[in-house]
Amino acid sequence: MTDVKMSRRSVLIGGAVSAASVAASNSIGVRAAEVVAPSASEPPPTSNVRFEVNGRAVALTLDNRTTLLDALREHLHLTGTKKGCDHGQCGACTVIADGRRINACLSLAVMNEGARITTIEGLGTPEDLHPMQAAFIRHDGYQCGYCTSGQICSEVGMLAELRAGMPSHVSASLTATPTLDSAELRERMSGNLCRCGAYSNIADAISDVAGDRA
Secondary structure, X not given: OOOOOOOHHHHHHXXXXXXXXXXXHHHHHHHHHHHHOOOOOOOOOEEEEEEEEOOEEEEEEEEOXXXXXXXXHHXXXXXXXXXXXXXXXXXXXXXXXXXXXXXXXXXXXXXXXXXXXXXXXXXXXXXXXXXXXXXXXXXXXXXXXXXXXXXXXXXXXXXXXXXXXXXXXXXXXOXXXXXXXXXXXXXXXXXXXXXXXXXXXXXXXXXXXHHHOO
């Protein structure tokens, strides 16, 4: 075996050469990307999208890359649906589409052509609260409030899933109607994050409504 001896100086020189090579490669990559990038003068492709939002027919002409979340917030000004992580991890953007809860930040608006969308604005009003909204108030499940709209839409969707007999990863049976025990509740809440840590209060609100509507 050859005895390789390296000095501190040779290690530093080698590291500098490697860093320079990486920087040069990145620079070449950037220049190549600039060459193939579309011209700023070219308009992005658009589509006419029609769906129903909170019981109202809506028609929009949108950039094909527009998410449902941005369509709701920026084009329809329904800002109750929040933009949190924008990666489908926090659940703040949860809405109900055709009866099922979805992350609006992960769904393109054009994918929801003809869908029936319900946002937090469509669930209830201050004068006529949805039972889940009223339960959140009774049990102080909102705290700072940022995640609340997504939480409420998600929990309304959760109870609809349970009544439809949809199992989760922790359900004991794939065919029997799931029971809303603590494990089932935690699993179905897992897609919505609360920075305030109000999970116990939120769980109480869900159980309250589930009991009222059992």
